[in-house]
Amino acid sequence: MKLKYLFTAIVSALLLTGCSEDNEPAGQLGNIGLSTTYAVIPDEGGEATVNITANDNWEITNVAIDEETGKQVIAKDGEPVRDKNGKATETWFTLSQLSGTANTRENPTTELKIKADRIDGGREMELQIKIGSNMQFLKVRQGAMEAVSASCAEVIAGADGKTYRVKGICTSIANTTYGNWYLNDGTGEVYIYGTLDANGGKQNFLSLNIEVGDEVELEGPKTTYSGNVVELVDVTVIKITKSLIKVVSPEATISKDGGELEVKVAYKGKGAYADIPADAQEWIRYKTTEFIAGVPSKIEQNPADTAVFKFDIMANVAGAREGKIAFNSGNGSGTSNVEYTFTQEGAIEEVTIADFLSREEGSAQYKISGIVTKIVNTTYGNIYIKDATGEAYIYGLLTSKGQSKQFETMGIEEGDVVTVVGTRSSYKGNPQMPNAVYQSHIDVTPISTAKFRNVEDSKDKYYMLTGKVEKVTEAGAKDDIETYGNFNLTDESGSVYVYGVTTGWNGERKKFGTLGVGYGDEITILAYKDTYKGLVEAVGIYVSHKKAE
Missing domain, CATH: 2.40.50.140 (Nucleic acid-binding proteins)
Incomplete structure (x- = not known):
């Protein structure tokens, strides 16, 4: 009998559990639920609706309102992410609201509407919805995420969030852990920020064996960093065509007096050839080439041959200059090209x-x-x-x-x-x-005095401050606009003590009086922040000033 009752209890528990799950939203997590965790907007533009069920106040933390433009922008922890010019990146969609309150019996759900304009291709972003200590995620997608084949120029001109497939030459590698490097196809150059390995993993770039000169076909979503750097992020590599020729020699610096430049290249094609650009042939002159055959071994039965090129570099009477020499090698299936760069000191x-x-x-x-x-x-x-x-x-x-x-x-x-x-x-x-x-x-960041007071102390970071020259009110601070340039700089947000101002960039100290600045004048300075015995100081460099009316 006891076993029978135990079996009945287990079945009842399972049935009750199944009913509970059927009644929960598709994206239920603790005290917040979503009718779907995947909102799709049509290619031609339109609207998607997600029903939110919450028993406490909630907010979307990675989208915010830009106070200057009133538009929705990308955010971190609820605050707009800005570049050094203070500009925030707008979202490609518009949300009906960024926060909400707990639902009630009268209002059991909250409708979150997501709108976007038409796009050719596809784009995607994941929203972070916070309630209490929980974080729920809602992925917003518009259009098909299939990669669109494009040139680098088309990627640069294209929309952020869209996924592109591009083929080009690896011109330089910045990071061999994450896989940050540059790809150029002749129409332009795109920065690859993160490269996935063959299994889709991160921080394993070396396993791909991508080298400068290789032709790589890849795909990934586009983003724009700081308003001007075009990137493809966490790309998937489709195909790697190894270069038939590689430069072995490191980059060199030639004296301004000139001298001999030696460049070694390894090649597997039928010979190796050098090409000096027409505009550099007056000062880069070909001298000799020595060919060294590779020696087969059990490990490498088809070793690369080596060519040692020598060039005469003429004396430089002007400024420092950069020289480029192209090398190529080919076989019956194609030709590979690689470029070698060096610099020459200038007078x-x-x-x-x-x-x-x-x-x-x-x-x-x-x-x-x-x-x-x-x-x-x-x-x-x-x-x-x-x-x-x-x-x-x-x-x-x-x-x-x-x-x-x-x-x-x-x-x-x-x-x-x-x-x-x-x-x-x-x-x-x-x-x-x-x-x-x-x-x-x-980089110099324009800033108010109130915000300046809260930045970290650093003699390497400069800010631009503009305000009225007033007498010092800070306890223990010295007022002096005749010699050092010690005064209070006041704007609409507050004031800060300026401790010394040079006469300009690379200017002199103790000459502030020669600038003709008086109390009440509006002054603009560059400054770094320092703190001395609790007193916040702006150590300044003069830019300009306007006399008080």
């Missing part, structure tokens, strides 16, 4: 902007640094930069590799500090530096 004089402006026009190279005060053209990179001694016009900023029309990819904004190299020229009597070569820049 560059580092000067102040005032000194640069005073020099004669010619081929002499100068390095100057300054604060970007104005961007005139965002395609070519026509900008004004200013240091403590003067202001110079940069007519066209090239990349460090000499590429033009790439200014928007450099991430340079007004207020940043940039270092460039170029010659002294003029236009209609006005001095300028044409086709300057980018060397480096320092």
Whole structure:
């Protein structure tokens, strides 16, 4: 009898459990449930509805409202994720609400409506819905997620979230654990941020044996980082075609006086050949080639042969320059190409902007640094930069590799500090530096005094502050606008104590009085944050000021 009653109890329990599960939402997790965990929006655009059942307040943590635009943007822990310019990335869909309250018997569910415009292809994002200590996930997809075959140029111009299939050459590898590298197909270059291994695993890039020069076909979703870096994220590799030729020699730096350059390449094609670009043949000259046959072994029965190329590099009387030599090898099934890059030191004089402006026009190279005060053209990179001694016009900023029309990819904004190299020229009597070569820049973040007070202390991070010059109110702080430049800088959010201001970028200290700044004037400075005995300090660099009315 006891066994009979025990069996009856077990069956009853199982039946009760089954009924309970049938009545729960499809995405039930503790105190929150979703009618579906997969919301689909048609390709032509439209709306999807998800019913939420919750017994407490809930919120979507990875979408927020941008206070400046009023639009929904990508977020982290409920706060918009912004680039250095303060711009947040908008979501490709619109949610009817970002939070809600507990449901009642009168209102047993909450409708979350998700709208999106038309798209060709597909895109996807996972929403994070938090209630108490629980986190529920809702995947939003529009269109088919099948990869769309495209060129790198089409990927760059395409929509974020869309999955692309691309084929190109691996030009350089940045990280061999996660698989971060660059792919170029001749129409453009895309950064691969994360590469999955053959089993779909992460952080196992070396198992794929992808090398510079290999042709790789892959697919993955597109995203744009910091508003200008196009990435394909966590890509799946479809096919790898190993290159028939590889450069063995590391990159080299040749003296400005010139010398011999030796480059070794390993190849499995029928011979190896070098090609010097036409615009570099005056200073890169072919000398000799030595061919060394590979020796077969039990492990490698078809070893690569080696070719040792030698070139004469002429003396350089101008600025530092980069040289590229192409090598190729082929067989009956195709040809592989690889590029070798080296640099040559230049005769560059580092000067102040005032000194640069005073020099004669010619081929002499100068390095100057300054604060970007104005961007005139965002395609070519026509900008004004200013240091403590003067202001110079940069007519066209090239990349460090000499590429033009790439200014928007450099991430340079007004207020940043940039270092460039170029010659002294003029236009209609006005001095300028044409086709300057980018060397480096320092990101500067515009910020209010209230937010500045809460950032971490760092002498390497600069911020731009604008406000009124007022007398010091901080206890234990010294007021001085004649020598050091110690004062309170006040804006709408509050004030901060400025402890010393130089006369400009690379300027002098203890000369603040020479700038003509008085109490009540509006001043703009670059500053890093420091704290001394509990006193928050902005250690400044003068940019500009406006006299009080």
